[in-house]
Amino acid sequence: MKIKTVLFLSFLCIGSVFGQTTIEKWKIFEVKLNGPTNGNPFTDIRLQGKFIQNNDTVTVSGFYDGAGIYKIRFMPQKEGKWSYITASNSKKLDKKKGNFLCTAALKGNFGPVVVADTFHFAYANGKPYYPFGTTCYAWVHQGDSLAEVTLKTLSKGYFNKMRMCIFPKDYDWNKKEPFLYPFEGKPLTDWDYTKFNPAYFRNIEKRIAQLDSLGIEADLIVFHPYDRWGFKKMDRKTDDRYINYIIARFAAYKNVWWSMANEYDFMAEKKKEDWDHYIQLFAANDPYNHLRSIHHGSVMYDHTNPLLTHASIQNEDTYRAKELRNKFKKPIIYDECRYEGNINWSWGNLTAEEMVNKFWRGVTNGGYVGHGETYLTENPVQFGYKSDAEMWWSKGGVLRGKSQERIKFLKTIIESAPGYLTPVVNYEYWMPYSAVAYKDEYFLNYYNMDQPRSQIVNLPKNAQYKVEIINGWDMTITPVEGEYSGKTLIQLPQKPFTAIRCTKEK
Amino acid sequence: MKIKTVLFLSFLCIGSVFGQTTIEKWKIFEVKLNGPTNGNPFTDIRLQGKFIQNNDTVTVSGFYDGAGIYKIRFMPQKEGKWSYITASNSKKLDKKKGNFLCTAALKGNFGPVVVADTFHFAYANGKPYYPFGTTCYAWVHQGDSLAEVTLKTLSKGYFNKMRMCIFPKDYDWNKKEPFLYPFEGKPLTDWDYTKFNPAYFRNIEKRIAQLDSLGIEADLIVFHPYDRWGFKKMDRKTDDRYINYIIARFAAYKNVWWSMANEYDFMAEKKKEDWDHYIQLFAANDPYNHLRSIHHGSVMYDHTNPLLTHASIQNEDTYRAKELRNKFKKPIIYDECRYEGNINWSWGNLTAEEMVNKFWRGVTNGGYVGHGETYLTENPVQFGYKSDAEMWWSKGGVLRGKSQERIKFLKTIIESAPGYLTPVVNYEYWMPYSAVAYKDEYFLNYYNMDQPRSQIVNLPKNAQYKVEIINGWDMTITPVEGEYSGKTLIQLPQKPFTAIRCTKEK
Structure with missing residues (x-):
């Protein structure tokens, strides 16, 4: 013993x-x-x-x-x-x-996430990992009490990836100073860039570890343009020292991913060579080869760069995942497809319905999608954004929306599929809609926000299939009586968020 | 006297x-x-x-x-x-x-419609004409009793343009024979193409005149691919004789428009030269120079052809009207942006909400949009489409949907604007949304299906504006108390279909 x-x-x-x-x-x-x-x-x-x-x-x-x-x-x-x-x-x-x-790894420890099967991800132990991420850019800079609320929200299992900035954030509704700074010195801009503040990074490590314990990948954003402290315009030498320092500190955390930037193209201070250099630096110096990506504002990065492990996309047309797969031959993550919320900016006032629809359309076109939430509940302040306000997208806290439960529902559906899902392109078995399949064993076809009264499923003839009607908003899965084979007309409830799932009988 | x-x-x-x-x-x-x-x-x-x-x-x-x-x-x-x-x-x-x-023209007679102000239309008497069209491809081939129902529906004033085929239609749910044929001979394909059937054309003329009396333009589709009688594969000589015959018969009707085709690119029998030739033939032989267009399935025609008066588009992204204006420098009409309905084909199962949204997005991006409806109410037949069924999109009859009332509401809004609306591109006065304006007198900004709690309007400082909040679905216009000038934060009801209208006080 x-x-x-x-x-x-x-x-x-x-x-x-x-x-x-x-x-x-x-x-x-x-x-x-x-x-x-x-x-x-x-x-x-x-x-x-x-x-x-x-x-x-x-x-x-x-x-x-x-x-x-x-x-x-x-x-x-x-x-x-x-x-x-x-x-x-x-x-x-x-x-x-x-x-x-x-x-040996104990229960719940699957290792770091790596690319699998060209367009997908798996943990190091082989278990598939399907990213269903969210975004709290500056949650680690808000102090302990709000971070605890954020962790409690995250513990509900809606998400398994978190996009978060290493540097603090300056933006509309983000005007409070962070409780710690990354360098020795004094805000706003009087920093000794040769001296890190270890407490700042220990705080981030604590959060990375807490995310890990919740099964959440920490998609760390290395640089970003929303800055009033000077961190977006450090010189190359400082940038390199900073990158090497975070590799030394963070890379041993299995759930770390490196995102070079949020909206790299909005950082006028950096050139294309700089970004290529950072990508190379992570590839060369991270002993574990954690996932590497770069996220854009308007101009998409050339994700064919072989040192980028996947394409991190900002675009609301998540159904285009299929095209981007063909273009980049990598996993496609729509890390930003706009956020559920009510703010004046168009990127932050999606209805929950549209957010859920974007998740479904992305996933049923061979991609993955990320969440964010921007509900402003404070009394209106003139032009709103000069004030400070707590919104999930930046600070974490509580979720006020309706999409997260539906995202979790979709996550359970995708996780219960027999394997990685591939877009159906020849429509042999399906009408031309958002459709993915796993071999001839499993078909999932989503009818968007449309309201068809019926759909034809043209299933393989050599097997019997169980057919279920799913509603992505109501979170219902309704079996269709009988077993099906070949061409069949399935009656549908004529409402948005309808999907059909066909599973081969063993 | x-x-x-x-x-x-x-x-x-x-x-x-x-x-x-x-x-x-x-x-x-x-x-x-x-x-x-x-x-x-x-x-x-x-x-x-x-x-x-x-x-x-x-x-x-x-x-x-x-x-x-x-x-x-x-x-x-x-x-x-x-x-x-x-x-x-x-x-x-x-x-x-x-x-x-x-x-002199009497009340209600404004003359034929012509292009005005590059991107818009007007009647010959100068009165602006804003197309809010619908589609009943084969309504004139269904006989009198259904046509009377169609006319009664149209008399409710939802639409002011009708897309309709001169030839009968063969397609899913369109399997009944027409009550008249355009040539002497016997169905299905035994025709003497040198002899027209005048009764066939008289019937169409009657319908054109009835549409005119309802203030509806007849957008006549000259050729189309959905045919079992051979009319899609007549030879060039027959095509020309047919075109000259319809010009001689129909061109004197002021409300006639010529649409070369529905989905020209789905007619394998015709080449690019054929289409260019037909366009030229109409331009040369129609003494009144009625509007000319050509409608596509997947491959857009080159609408820069100077003999095409406007661009007839099939695409659901009506918000791209702005781009197409820049490309073609002509009026842009999304004649087909999918239809409200419930059929299995994806082009015919939009919710009423999405149909209305597509109208608003098109119009607030400088384009125009067309309607169609495909509600199948019959008992399901295996695969549905081999049967015959009455749906507005093809046969006319009654409307079963919810978009037409909202389209009429939008039409009254656009018709009451002080002039042609132009997309706002520099966002001097607006956040980056779907926005159109008439000089500094009138601004209309639509917030899509989003739910912003507020929007900033940055109005000209040298005048006072009345501000109204419109809901395109609820069909409500709610004045905001006070008069506004310069930068103002307008509180909004946080729901889809919201628009703000600002009108300069005299």
Whole structure:
């Protein structure tokens, strides 16, 4: 009988078995060292850890966490015994050794998400991952009490991805100062860009880990244009140091994704070469090869860049996922298709109905879609946006809309499919609508906001199918009596949000 | 005191004043002659009328109407005395002379519609004409009793244009034979293409005149692909004879428009040169230069062709009218943006809400939009479309939907604007939405199916404006208290179909 003691050290999962330090696969093993405090440890000290298992060596960068503490974080991707040795230009940090045992992943730990089957995603353990994301750009900068409310909302399981900015946000209704700043110095713009503020990044790490515990991927936005502090116009050297620092700190979190930018094309300070450079830097320096994307405002990035793992799209025509798949040969995520809400800006006043429709149309055309919510409930202020207000899209908190429950319903439908869904293009089995299928086993056809009284399903003749009528708004699944094969006319309820699901009988 | 006796000779409006035949401007003066019945009068006899007023001569072709009767129809476009003389290769028809007095147009007679202000239309008398059309492709081929129902529906004033085919229609739910055929011979395909059936064309003329009396333009579709009788694959010579015959018969009706085709690109029998040729033929031989267009299925025609007066579009993205205006520099009519209905085909199962939205988006982006309705109410038949069924889009009859009342509401709004509306592109006065304006006098901004709680209107500062909130679905116009100038935040009801109208105070 094995005796196992697991110590939960904040977000780390280091334990020990008979004196041997153990770490669960895809969790974080952290080496913590005392080192120099003189000079500028952020720029003066170089620190690396080499993690070795048989012929495998993974080299990861360490980082300075303030108060003389240096850390190296490692996410083991293989079970078994690992040893490590540090390398540093500081003697106090150099040639430190140790070892640990990487144990099997426990329930709920599937590893980081990777691209699968060209247009889709899976966790490292092979389990399919279907992104149903949301957006709270600045939720980590609002302090603990609101973040706790956000986490409670997220715990309801509507979403499994969160788009969030590393830097604070300056925008309409976002005029409050963040409670922490990323660099030493004084707001608004008096920063020592050579010195990070570790507390700022520890706060983000805490949130990343909390998202992970809820099964939510953290789609971290590295740069964005909505800034009054100068973070959008740092020089190349500072940008690189910042990127390397966040890789050193965050990359060991299995649920991290790198999004180079929110609306890269709205950042006049950066050129195409800069973005290509950042993408390359992440590809070169992230030892785990986390997913990489870049999100646009009006001008779509060339997502054929082989270092981009998927296409992150801003556009409301989510049914065009099919075209974009053909163009980019990658997973297509409409991370921004406008938000459910009531603000004056057109990007933030979709009805819940339209939000849900955009999810369905995206998913039934071979893509994925992201959510956001912008309900302004405060008393009207002249022109509204000069004030500060709590809206999910930026600060998190509570959801006031009606789409999230329907998105969750769609998520359960997609997750229960027998495999990755591919758009039906030849319409052999379907009328020309939004239709996806898994081999000849499963067909899902969505009729948008239309109201057909019937549809023909032309099912394969060599098998029997169960037919169900789904309503994406009412969240109902109604079986159609009987078993079907070949060409059949299915009567429909003549209302928006209707879908037909056909599943091959075993 | 003038004594005037007006005789209504069926659809003609010929009268007499002190023995002088009179004809109202833009109505039809008809010369009726007895001529040869031997041989083939349709091909053997040439007949023309020259109508002369001072230095003006208008030459029009006559036609054989059967039973030895030949007719020449003329629509005078100028008041005053006209004389005429015929020319024919038949002595019995040659050099017949006469004269008449063209009197002023009476109430409700505005003349034919022409292009005005590049992107719009007006009647010949200068009154603006804003097309709000519908579609009953084959209503004239259904016999009198259903046509009377159709006319009763149309008399409710929802629409002022009708898209209708000259040839009968073969399609799903259109399997009944027409009650008349255009040529002598026997169905399905045994026709003497050199001999027209005058009764067929008289029936269409009756319908054209009835539409005119309801203020409805007859957008006549010359060719279309949905045919089982062979009319879609006649040879060039037959096509030309047919075109000249309909010009001779129909062109004197002021409310006639020529649409070369419904879905020209679905007619494999015709080539690009054919279509260019037909367009040229109408331009050359129609003495009144009635509006000319060509409608597509998937591949848009090159509407820059200078002989096309406007662009007839099939596409559901009516908000793109703005782009198409820039491309074609002509009026843009989305004659087909899908239909309100419940059939299995995706082009015919829009909700009333979406139909109304498409009208509003088209009109507030500088275009015009057409209606159609396809509610199938019969008991379901296997695959539905092999049967015959009465649906407005094809046969006319009654309307079962909810969009027509809202379309009429929008029509009254557009007709009450002080002038032609132009898309607002610089957003000086508006947020970036669907917005049109007339100079600085009038602004109409539609917020689609979105639900903004407020919008900023940035009105000119040198005037005061009345502001109204319109709901295109509820058909409500709610004045906002006060007068406005410059930048103002207008509170809105947070629901779809909202529009703001701002009108300059005199």
